[in-house]
Amino acid sequence: MCHAKQQDGLKMLNVRFITLVLGLLLVVEGVFMSLSAFVAAIYGEYDLPYHLISAGGCISLGGVIALAFRKAKKNIGKREGYVIVSMVWVVFSLFGLLPFWLSRAIPSFTDAFFETMSGFTTTGSSILNDIEALPHGLLFWRSLIQWLGGMGIIVLSLAILPVLGVGGMQLFVAEVPGPVPDKLHPRITETAKRLWGIYLLFTLIETGLLWIGGMNFFDAICHSFTTMATGGYSTKQASVAYFSSPFIQYVIILFMFIAGANFALSYSAMHGKFRKVFENEELRYYFGFVVAFSLIVGVVLEFTEVGLGFEKAFRDGLFQVVSIITTTGYATADYLLWVPFLSVIIFLLMFFGGSAGSTGGGIKIVRIVLLLKNSYYELKRLVHPHAVIPVRFNSRAVAPAIINNIVAFIVIYMLVVGISMIVMSIMQFDLPTSLGAVATSIGNIGPGLGEVGPAMNFYHVPAFGKWFLSFLMLIGRLELFTVILLFSPIFWKE
Amino acid sequence: MCHAKQQDGLKMLNVRFITLVLGLLLVVEGVFMSLSAFVAAIYGEYDLPYHLISAGGCISLGGVIALAFRKAKKNIGKREGYVIVSMVWVVFSLFGLLPFWLSRAIPSFTDAFFETMSGFTTTGSSILNDIEALPHGLLFWRSLIQWLGGMGIIVLSLAILPVLGVGGMQLFVAEVPGPVPDKLHPRITETAKRLWGIYLLFTLIETGLLWIGGMNFFDAICHSFTTMATGGYSTKQASVAYFSSPFIQYVIILFMFIAGANFALSYSAMHGKFRKVFENEELRYYFGFVVAFSLIVGVVLEFTEVGLGFEKAFRDGLFQVVSIITTTGYATADYLLWVPFLSVIIFLLMFFGGSAGSTGGGIKIVRIVLLLKNSYYELKRLVHPHAVIPVRFNSRAVAPAIINNIVAFIVIYMLVVGISMIVMSIMQFDLPTSLGAVATSIGNIGPGLGEVGPAMNFYHVPAFGKWFLSFLMLIGRLELFTVILLFSPIFWKE
Numbered sequence: 001m002c003h004a005k006q007q008d009g010l011k012m013l014n015v016r017f018i019t020l021v022l023g024l025l026l027v028v029e030g031v032f033m034s035l036s037a038f039v040a041a042i043y044g045e046y047d048l049p050y051h052l053i054s055a056g057g058c059i060s061l062g063g064v065i066a067l068a069f070r071k072a073k074k075n076i077g078k079r080e081g082y083v084i085v086s087m088v089w090v091v092f093s094l095f096g097l098l099p100f101w102l103s104r105a106i107p108s109f110t111d112a113f114f115e116t117m118s119g120f121t122t123t124g125s126s127i128l129n130d131i132e133a134l135p136h137g138l139l140f141w142r143s144l145i146q147w148l149g150g151m152g153i154i155v156l157s158l159a160i161l162p163v164l165g166v167g168g169m170q171l172f173v174a175e176v177p178g179p180v181p182d183k184l185h186p187r188i189t190e191t192a193k194r195l196w197g198i199y200l201l202f203t204l205i206e207t208g209l210l211w212i213g214g215m216n217f218f219d220a221i222c223h224s225f226t227t228m229a230t231g232g233y234s235t236k237q238a239s240v241a242y243f244s245s246p247f248i249q250y251v252i253i254l255f256m257f258i259a260g261a262n263f264a265l266s267y268s269a270m271h272g273k274f275r276k277v278f279e280n281e282e283l284r285y286y287f288g289f290v291v292a293f294s295l296i297v298g299v300v301l302e303f304t305e306v307g308l309g310f311e312k313a314f315r316d317g318l319f320q321v322v323s324i325i326t327t328t329g330y331a332t333a334d335y336l337l338w339v340p341f342l343s344v345i346i347f348l349l350m351f352f353g354g355s356a357g358s359t360g361g362g363i364k365i366v367r368i369v370l371l372l373k374n375s376y377y378e379l380k381r382l383v384h385p386h387a388v389i390p391v392r393f394n395s396r397a398v399a400p401a402i403i404n405n406i407v408a409f410i411v412i413y414m415l416v417v418g419i420s421m422i423v424m425s426i427m428q429f430d431l432p433t434s435l436g437a438v439a440t441s442i443g444n445i446g447p448g449l450g451e452v453g454p455a456m457n458f459y460h461v462p463a464f465g466k467w468f469l470s471f472l473m474l475i476g477r478l479e480l481f482t483v484i485l486l487f488s489p490i491f492w493k494e
Numbered sequence: 495m496c497h498a499k500q501q502d503g504l505k506m507l508n509v510r511f512i513t514l515v516l517g518l519l520l521v522v523e524g525v526f527m528s529l530s531a532f533v534a535a536i537y538g539e540y541d542l543p544y545h546l547i548s549a550g551g552c553i554s555l556g557g558v559i560a561l562a563f564r565k566a567k568k569n570i571g572k573r574e575g576y577v578i579v580s581m582v583w584v585v586f587s588l589f590g591l592l593p594f595w596l597s598r599a600i601p602s603f604t605d606a607f608f609e610t611m612s613g614f615t616t617t618g619s620s621i622l623n624d625i626e627a628l629p630h631g632l633l634f635w636r637s638l639i640q641w642l643g644g645m646g647i648i649v650l651s652l653a654i655l656p657v658l659g660v661g662g663m664q665l666f667v668a669e670v671p672g673p674v675p676d677k678l679h680p681r682i683t684e685t686a687k688r689l690w691g692i693y694l695l696f697t698l699i700e701t702g703l704l705w706i707g708g709m710n711f712f713d714a715i716c717h718s719f720t721t722m723a724t725g726g727y728s729t730k731q732a733s734v735a736y737f738s739s740p741f742i743q744y745v746i747i748l749f750m751f752i753a754g755a756n757f758a759l760s761y762s763a764m765h766g767k768f769r770k771v772f773e774n775e776e777l778r779y780y781f782g783f784v785v786a787f788s789l790i791v792g793v794v795l796e797f798t799e800v801g802l803g804f805e806k807a808f809r810d811g812l813f814q815v816v817s818i819i820t821t822t823g824y825a826t827a828d829y830l831l832w833v834p835f836l837s838v839i840i841f842l843l844m845f846f847g848g849s850a851g852s853t854g855g856g857i858k859i860v861r862i863v864l865l866l867k868n869s870y871y872e873l874k875r876l877v878h879p880h881a882v883i884p885v886r887f888n889s890r891a892v893a894p895a896i897i898n899n900i901v902a903f904i905v906i907y908m909l910v911v912g913i914s915m916i917v918m919s920i921m922q923f924d925l926p927t928s929l930g931a932v933a934t935s936i937g938n939i940g941p942g943l944g945e946v947g948p949a950m951n952f953y954h955v956p957a958f959g960k961w962f963l964s965f966l967m968l969i970g971r972l973e974l975f976t977v978i979l980l981f982s983p984i985f986w987k988e
Contacts (some may be wrong), residue, residue: 078876079877090660167875210588247706322584343919347916347925348916349914371905372905372909375901375902375905375909378901382658383984398895404868404872404894405872407865407868407872407897408872411904418845422838424836424838425835425839426835426837428833429834431834432925434838449925480946481876484873485877490874
């Protein structure tokens, strides 16, 4: 009975169109792989054939699939949306790992999958013990997958998730520039084009600035890719600490901050609508949190880390706060070596996350602010039970349905964190390591606590743990509901 | 302007009646102190005069206050309710510490306050390095204050908080046996009498069983006091591990479970309304959680702790799960020495808490279940956007206002935990210790993690930390809103 229902569900799902979309996207992935083949060719390193094989494989397989399913009916609904979105990241990771795996740069399939999923989800957790040993082509591909992941997230969070009604994101539909046609497809295309333009532009500007600051062009472009994606992969084992130039570090801070802000606001700013930007409540809170926590961390570092110097203390504090709150995960210092007060603050910042409509992961500022406001109003309602006090955001009343959606998001987030801690602890990881690994994976940050802190990596995590954390990165990246619904009978019934 | 408003607020507050109530309650506290003086007299130990002085002081001061304010107008509202509830625990602790402090058994005022607040809030965290060195009168008083705290909580959670509208507790107004008159006072009195009867009865039965099981009468009554209050103070340094008899430990498990269940249900059961008990959803989940987690912990203990034996593994698992979930905090084993998997589970259980209407603290089962249900229904709403699916509990639809109240409770709980972790880390406590100390204090449990684990105590926490944790115990015990509102301008305006 239940099985029959499931089959009905599957029958109704437009599987042919989903396959077509995935085939086309695979071609796109192959095209981008050709870019890294081009880089490998320039440097003339051993990885060139593997890029070519991978790119060729993706393009031909994707092309064949697309041709075979080209006549698929285009009538798709929400459910196809959920399936496509979840599948894209998995398929991209399964094929994106090929250059690493085929070249034996990452000989283990599990490790290669972890590294690639960590890339596409813009997490930045790594299993590499010697990043600099990788040839340039692979380093470029490793940065590029983060950039592509960021590109995907911008469209996802500003055009697709609001339509699917995930986690209160419908709040931002009205914020997105562009026309609001009644069909899904043209709206997504139009929004995507505008936002990708900005994303590309910022990437180019950052590359230029980093180059001017003294980075070589290769490192500059790789770091711009992973900054704008709030990904955090570096071409250096020491991460951004390798580039000791204050100018370079401040440039990265600035662009991490931009990448952690709503790209729709950047669009408004570039079209002169500054009023709209300055009046945006999420941006104000985001800026406020960054300033407040950076000052606290900077001042405490100045007093506790002897001989650091005022500017460096301030810069380290600012860098680490922005890196964690935007879920980028670059390191200029090991926060686990700081006094407990500071490592606790960094830990708590792992639950903030960037703005909605940014490439940042995590819970997101808007959700936190709305829940805090809602709690404050609840206290008011206790004193004045008959007053009707709606929660307001950006000067508009927020519908209770949206608050409820956000509440469900946070509850599921915490539930997943709790259960995942138990799963990690089965592998004998202690409480801080379990908690840190889970928080950094679901929040798409990168470094964790304990044995997976910023000076360590995820190489020593058992294979099961790597697959599990990859799954956490995926559900975190896709705002939980998207993936969790697929595993729920609710989705397949009727 | 703001100050003037505050004064208006204060003027409107019926301070005279509040003072009268506190004076009367102080007399009550003094009367109970006389009981411990009686115990001290029986044993003929050095602490007798200090009990007498404290009891005499409380009775005379309280009596004078009550006489002076006996003509206070009795027109009180919600705001007076909030003030009285919050003040009672503070006043009781300030006077309840006298026997410990005057007798120099606890020479530091801070320590004495911490120990007493930990008692009245039924937390059970201790600063004592040698519990057994205390004379019997003081050990009795230490157990009695937990029992009194539990008594206070029963009335608070089943009769007062629902009327004040705190944290979704209005859900249970209809559950409370007895008439529902339109005035606050008779309702509270009537409910209190019935529930205290059951509380006393269970205490007597447990005392009898423990005595039969081989405890001496003194230890039996002290442990019954602190079991029924889910307090967790023991008369032994080794806690319940001292009493190795399986019978004694199973008796304590049973009564911890009863104390962590809604007392209104015990009332129903004793009046033959078993159907009402078995159909109660919170009780089912509570029972389900206890069984599931006990089995997991027991089985893993059996396989990881060599030579423990099947029965002992099962008993240790059951005991520790029930002790933490009911927020009692007795120990028969040090869970920090167990494999990480088990200590992570125990840590997560710290965020469950007993049932509403029990003496247990923490978030409470009903809130967790309602939030999980709400999230599940939200997933349903995503798939069927036009379906109206109210959250149901005990076969009745739960009003969205109550869900929102619970959401505010959890958000404020997590916010307080986060901020408090930062505060604890300032005192150089590492992340597990900070998190453990905060979770165990706000949840009114007792033992924490790291440096405040079950084999340690809170003696080494700096004075500021002791006052801070005492404050956390208080706001946790009073379901957050009660105390937090008092510190909020919302409360004092208008």
